Amino acid sequence: MAEERVDAVVVGAGPAGSAAAIAMARAGRRVVLLDRATFPRDKPCGDLIGARAMAWARRLGIAEEALAPYPRLAGALVTAERGVLDLAPGGPVGRILLRNSDARVIPRLVFDAALVAAAGRAGAELRRGTVREVAAWQSEGNAGEGGRVVRGTGPDGAFAVQAPAVVLAGGYGSRVIAPEMTEPLARRVVTRESQPGIATRGYFRGVAAPPDRIVFCLNDWVLPGYGWVFPLPGGGANVGVGTLAGPNETGSGREPLRYLYHRFTTDPASPAAAWLAAATPDGAARTWALDLGPRHRRLVADGLLVAGEAAALVGPLTGAGIAFGLESGWTAGETLVRALAVRDVSARNLAPYGRAIRRRFSPWLRAEGAAQRFLTDPGRLNGLLNALGPLPATRVLGARLLLHLG
Ligand SMILES: Cc1cc2nc3c(=O)[nH]c(=O)nc-3n(C[C@H](O)[C@H](O)[C@H](O)COP(=O)(O)OP(=O)(O)OC[C@H]3O[C@@H](n4cnc5c(N)ncnc54)[C@H](O)[C@@H]3O)c2cc1C
Known part of the structure; x- marks a missing residue:
């Protein structure tokens, strides 16, 4: 040839x-x-x-x-056992700190x-x-x-x-x-240092989540991973669950990934339930691994x-x-x-x-x-959220951190 x-x-x-x-x-x-x-x-x-x-x-x-069709995000919501933390600064300091933040879904x-x-x-x-x-x-x-x-x-x-x-x-x-x-x-070798990740994601229509905030769900049963609801125009959303992969790459948490995803998107007790109650899937969910x-x-x-x-x-x-x-x-x-x-x-x-x-x-x-290993423990995670949640600076710094992560 x-x-x-x-x-x-x-x-x-x-x-x-x-x-x-x-x-x-x-x-x-x-x-x-x-x-x-x-x-x-x-x-x-x-x-x-x-x-x-x-x-x-x-x-x-x-x-x-x-x-252009995908608007700038204004902040994030974090759900955990303690409740929902709204990280969307409205005041002048917040607006200044987020003025260069052009994160979008x-x-x-x-x-x-x-x-x-x-x-x-x-x-x-x-x-x-x-x-x-x-x-x-x-x-x-x-x-x-x-x-x-x-x-x-x-x-x-x-x-x-x-x-x-x-x-x-x-x-x-x-x-x-x-x-x-x-x-x-x-x-x-799957070690604490280098465990791969795995995540399942689907698209939904008719989602009632806030259109300008990304939602991270850190409720105990999703740890060591998290669930997410990321808004798309017209009431759509990208909804998923990611966790650490076990040796067979099916999720090493208490439940295999497909059950976690099913529970996250359909269980009335899921932190995402209120937003997804009237939502319908838009195509099949897909699973992919991550080289963390x-x-x-x-x-x-x-x-x-x-x-x-x-x-x-x-x-x-x-x-x-x-x-x-x-x-x-x-x-x-x-x-x-x-x-x-x-x-x-x-x-x-x-x-x-x-x-x-x-x-x-x-x-x-x-x-x-290091943060991942620390926050995997529900006690530590909830303690941190309880301590930081009420502080006004948390709204501004948390939003800036989450919107600048990617
Ligand atoms: C479910 C899930 C959710 C995620 N969410 C986010 C998120 O919200 N934000 C974020 O920043 N990151 C996220 N990530 C991570 C992000 O998707 C990847 O890190 C990113 O796509 C890596 O970019 P890349 O260009 O290195 O590889 P990819 O985006 O994977 O691109 C690789 C390309 O190479 C092509 N390719 C592969 N092998 C061959 C071959 N042999 N010959 C020819 N072509 C080949 C593939 O078709 C593909 O187009 C997520 C990952 C997963 C799995």
């Missing part, structure tokens, strides 16, 4: 892959952005595009028309397609294809020069594209397609960088990964642009990417992990 040669191949056109493709295409590089799905495509998600992610999306050139079907379109406008070439293999590095000429062949299957059969720069951004579980990144499954970070994972090899959830950049407390995906993808793209300019894409020259990602995200991911 004849191998086409381009400057860069990006595997996966989610937030991380699109951001990487935009960074390289804007620098004038010929980029092929490969995804096994046809866009617009659904990705099981809470669809909460936090303030950081929104800022990145704008920087990447997402079209305003795509965002936007279905990934819409958001990711708009990002892919931005990548196309920047000059990247989107192609449909399932990547089966990223071949080992072949050096040629001087040190740091060479390339990899990316092989897969597309609508027209098998394909092979060669490039000196490859970004792996295939999301959960996708690292297996690069030889150096593969960890034997047995080594994916931080994890020891190789992010750099000759001519190759790993970004987004493939690099386990997902918050272990919140499950938020879109902002991490956008920022890490952009950083990967920028790193490769610099390396291509000096014709040295060796792992040694790309190593600053791995250090930058760890420096930038690991402290935050570790802090989320």
